[in-house]
Amino acid sequence: MSLFSFIGCLADKHQPVRRDVDWDGRHYVGTCRHCGAAVRRHGRRDWRRREI
Numbered sequence: 665m666s667l668f669s670f671i672g673c674l675a676d677k678h679q680p681v682r683r684d685v686d687w688d689g690r691h692y693v694g695t696c697r698h699c700g701a702a703v704r705r706h707g708r709r710d711w712r713r714r715e716i
């Protein structure tokens with residue numbers, strides 16, 4: 665975990681674990697490789713924490 669990535673997570677800009685990305689029928693969803701949060705794809709390189 666780099667400091668830069670961690671700051672990204674605090675700003676709700678996450679990076680998914682590539683092999684863990686899944687399609688739930690509406691969105692791409694995955695797990696953040698840095699903080700482990702459940703994330704959803706909003707756009708190219710735009711992954712944000714998933715609301716439960």
Ligand SMILES: [Zn+2]
Pocket residue numbers: 672673677678679696697698699700701
């Ligand atoms: Zn994160």
